[in-house]
Amino acid sequence: MGQFVAILKDSFREAVDGFVIYLMLGLSALLVVLVASISYKPAPAADALPKLLGGQPWEPPSRFTVIFPDRGKSTAPTGVPARVDYRPAAVEDTPGGGAKFVLRVRPHRDTPRMKFDAPGEKAEKGDKADTKEPNDDDPADDPKGPDGFRWAVYAWAQPAGEKVNNPFADKARRANPDKRLLELVTPPAATEADLKAVTDEDMAAFVRYQFATFAGTDNVTVTRRPGAAEPRYEFDVTVPTVSGARGWPHEISVLFGVFPPMKGFSLGQGLSFIQDQLVNGIGSAVALMISVVITAFFIPNLLRKGSVDLLIAKPIGRVQLLVYKYVGGLTFIFLIACVAVGGVWLATGVRSGSWDPSFLMVIPVLTFTFAILYAVSVVVAVFTRSAIAAILVTLGFMLFLYVFGKVKTFFDVNKVVGITELPEWSYTLVDTLNNVLPRYKDLDRLISRLVAESTQTVGDARLQGLLIDYPSWTGTIGVSLGFIAVMLALASWRFVKRDY
């Protein structure tokens, strides 16, 4: 143990020797300051609610129309054929940083309704009911059809149906094979009596769940207001506070408010951009590449004549020495990751109030990702004793893994949707390689998932498809660990056999 600690400390000294580590720490500090300069102010309820209930401008259907059956336990959503609109009215901001308003629910207009087997009057596809502008206040202008809201509440409360192919998935996957898409479940069949059995309490619970799922607000009070004729409904809704609500639209200012605030983004979207795109995406890539370059000199330095003799002559086995040195080399990126990720986490926590520690997992995962690359670097260094060779091969391997990740995704999608004809052997080759190569890209995806879970609302994360079909931690870590073990075994074999 003492020898391990000694070599760790030695590696740490080597890592912090020279200006590059300080440059990296300086850049990390700049990133932290940049993130700390970003402020998140909840948008006034009057501005926020239409966006929240009506969806974002580029997402015309309201997210509130998405239903996760089994009272939210199903991660695959469903929809009901008769959509509803959710509109706020009589909106007030309350002194405690919350909001009070009336939620009006009514049948959705101007949307083609498909045929369906459901109780009540059947809607016809393409049934554009009105040629004149419909009067929102006149229930008589409501489209004819089943009570979509009662059906939504009923579907939410029922167990999830069978999974079905998303009819839009094939086209979207062709456009972007890397994009993960939702799987859908069939809505439950409901009789007239089933719908009638939905109580006011069920409706209130559903609305509360939707707010918790898509706005990230807790302790929302929902009471049905009397008076509205079904299929219209009205609820008194009180949100005690929107502070820290991930789905609530925020005004996001950068550089301490030097520029006008950006509007329309939720707190979760802002945090997700910082943590996933900025830190886990760009930041990680830069940190990995620089770390590959810096640490590529560690083993060749160790193997220099006059240096290796001193260490081998000490009472420590060669395999131990190499493995300890390898682990020690990881301290470089670990240190940078701790400063950058820890700093960003603190800055976002202070500025947004979001203290979910999941983002901190980027530190060990980034270190582990580097461990894969560094294992390659160590093998090359032991065989060639050349830092340049280690850098070139490792960066090339990094690029290869990235490209292979893309290829694997394409093959997976192609297997399902058949974008193009490919020979069977190519699938075998890709699958075999995937089984033996480290899951570099999967690690990135798993971190994206963690970040999504920690920054976005449950509903948003699910809607983005971030919780579907993700690789398992066990498989990803296991195969990668196996790869590292093989690389280190190869390097150790050479190191043990060689005379110095």
Next chain:
Amino acid sequence: MAVIETRELRKSYGRIEALKGVSIRVEPGQIYGLLGQNGAGKTTLIKILLGIVRKTEGDASLLGHAAGDPYARKRVGYLPEDHAFPVYHTGYSLMDFYGQLYGMARDDRRRMIPEMLELVGIAGRMHSKIRTYSKGMKQRLGIAQSLLHAPDLIILDEPTDGVDPLGRREIRELMGRLKEKGHTLFLNSHLLGEVELVCDRVAILQQGTLVREGTIADLTRQAGRYDVGLADGQAFPADAAVKLGFAVAPLPDRPGRFEVTLPAGQTIDPVLRLVAEQGLSLRHLVEKKQSLEDAFLATVEGAEPGVDRRPKGRRGARPVGGDD
């Protein structure tokens, strides 16, 4: 139990034999010197003992353990030739690092490190980065690190390399003190004068072969050659001595003195009797000696230096580890 023992030790790098059956034995408390030209195999021998290089054939043991055994290495201090200490360390932190590798307790390290650095005269710079050290300071640091854990055996490969004359004398004195304390020293040096001054036994390697081995006195003695001088005014009976089978020649730089060379199997006694019979007075009789350097040169004269470069077109390690 010998501290170091090798029997018919061989090391080959492909077709090149770096060691050709070397057998030596170093007893506890000795200062043992290893001499040889560049490429003679000195550093290879040391590296085999420490497990840095693998032997091809033969036996090698260190402190009763097989060469390269970690337990034996724990009791050995080693200063390699052309050492390259990591320059990101200070003298103190490097010693601390090595001390940890030897399993020394923190308190012992804190006590011993300044003491050892003081011993070699660089305690005042122990917190400076090694990259700021002169070559001589690095050499002193190298010696200090080899002594840190109070090893039973200290192997020093060119310990005075880069050290000024005053420093060399200090190192010689240090080696003497270490011997007095019971340490065994194994010394590899090109500076034959130093070896002659401090070593008890010496081995000379020539192209991987042990060509001479013994005490300094053994190696420097010129067996069968005497410097003889009589009282002032007396003439040495050279003709009579020649008739007895001895070779006699006047010493050109010492008037009145003669070098008498014994025939094979003969002693100096017939000459002494002759002097006595003729009533002459013997004033000077010394068996002639030579310096270690002379003995070394006489041993290796005419021999080609060993190979210390990789054969052209061949892959693999260099035949020998160091410059030797």
